Amino acid sequence: MNQVEEFNAYRERMNSKLLNDNNKIIKRIFNLDTNAFMEGALDVKTKELLGLVASTVLRCDDCVKYHLETCYKEGISKEQVMESLSIATLVGGTIVIPHLRRAYEYWEALEAS
Amino acid sequence: MNQVEEFNAYRERMNSKLLNDNNKIIKRIFNLDTNAFMEGALDVKTKELLGLVASTVLRCDDCVKYHLETCYKEGISKEQVMESLSIATLVGGTIVIPHLRRAYEYWEALEAS
Amino acid sequence: MNQVEEFNAYRERMNSKLLNDNNKIIKRIFNLDTNAFMEGALDVKTKELLGLVASTVLRCDDCVKYHLETCYKEGISKEQVMESLSIATLVGGTIVIPHLRRAYEYWEALEAS
Amino acid sequence: MNQVEEFNAYRERMNSKLLNDNNKIIKRIFNLDTNAFMEGALDVKTKELLGLVASTVLRCDDCVKYHLETCYKEGISKEQVMESLSIATLVGGTIVIPHLRRAYEYWEALEAS
């Protein structure tokens, strides 16, 4: 199983457990997460890039992976992703760089999958 | 002097002092900050929204004000700004809400100025 | 107007504007915020202390003020609040101390109001 | 060796090295960490939940594991833990979710051990 499949399998298995656990607040946060990234005054691509940058400056590798995958599926180009990540690195500082390395590796895994 | 003018006056006065201080690293970071938000694979509006969301989840009021003003000058609509801020609040959590209140107040000040 | 009244007046005025702005995601986050602190498997007092500690380690002065006020209204003792804040300072480090000073001052304002 | 044993073995081995290294500040911080969670105006269970929520919003997986284990030993119910984690996710935002997944997995490992 490659890196992308492994990440998704774990994510789906645990999300399913969390949603079956019946904590209302957690369920609603998951639900909001789906709604917030749907088309509105901003299109889906822009929103995914916003999610990617927010995840990157907050240095959440799993969140970065998730948004990279959605960006990839939405047809956002590597150049656009890299510009977004460069803004995140500038705003968030050089402590973002290790996450940038892992993001780049994950994007390559998405392209190879 | 209103809130917008006061913020800009202080910002410009201190930036000018920092740039005259001749620390090369700081000068170059300021320079990068200008370049990173110029048109490239992504347009200026998208980049400003990325900067706004990064600033908001990192809870930097002054950075939020700066990007709100640039968004305003670029003609980004209030609805688009609010959607961006809603993503930031969801990703960054309810601790973002006090910054959201101040952002909303600053946007009103921009509209009134 | 004292510190407590001033904080609440601004908070209510801006919350009302945010809720009237009609961004669904923000409305729902506000709504969740109310629900999450209602009695469940844990009582309201414990939940308020959890909210206080979360706000303190994340160094959000306005969130700390809000939870201090709810703690005060729930009849939580100053000693219990201080023990919670001491855990927050230990876990979050000495950068929490300036927020601890402001929290202490706000608690005194609550007692004096 | 399961996940719980592995975590504890590494933690104990390295803590022992750190304490033998004779840096006074580090020794005293470890000592404070023990004292802060002892019964006082608040009982041990409440303090452990405060520690859990502080660790979760600061997104420290190892700290979360440690407090989950103490919560488990103190007889705190899964429902109470989940309510605490739901507050942490709301306050800290969706970037907490990957840590929530790992926390849930660790709680299951504690129940299975």
Next chain:
Amino acid sequence: MNQVEEFNAYRERMNSKLLNDNNKIIKRIFNLDTNAFMEGALDVKTKELLGLVASTVLRCDDCVKYHLETCYKEGISKEQVMESLSIATLVGGTIVIPHLRRAYEYWEALEAS
């Protein structure tokens, strides 16, 4: 009262209240804070710069002010302070810049006092 005097007066007044409040954990953290910056394998100047950089990347204005003042009293040059702050801005990103502006302003107030 100038900015330096105002900051110190508030800081001392509230620290005194916190220490009189008799919470042991908080007292010991304050005590550790004094010990950690005393001469050891590293000299006091180096330790103050470490405290300054830690405070700056964690974006704690009051902590920055405190360490700027100690740096100033220790005879650390403005150029050395600026190099330390430039490292903090690079590592912590452009969100550090508003704190850099306020740090620069406070250093000027120290020189003028």
Next chain:
Amino acid sequence: MNQVEEFNAYRERMNSKLLNDNNKIIKRIFNLDTNAFMEGALDVKTKELLGLVASTVLRCDDCVKYHLETCYKEGISKEQVMESLSIATLVGGTIVIPHLRRAYEYWEALEAS
């Protein structure tokens, strides 16, 4: 391959990919990172300790490893490194402790390599 070699191999491989990707902002940030730690008003050893403490309080394991290695090569003593890390743990709180454990382990790997 030991822990040190593994870390460096991955770091170099991905840095090389990032630099070949031709995003100007990222290239310049990498370039600044080299310049900021060169001798100036402060010597290289002090700057490396500043980088180590900044990385530790921001809880970036890879950044900590990188600066530990440079500290090691510069001949900084273990006692000086531990004093720096103790300041970082005090300022950043007990959530830094898991990173302290991994830092200590990495320093041992450097000594053994």
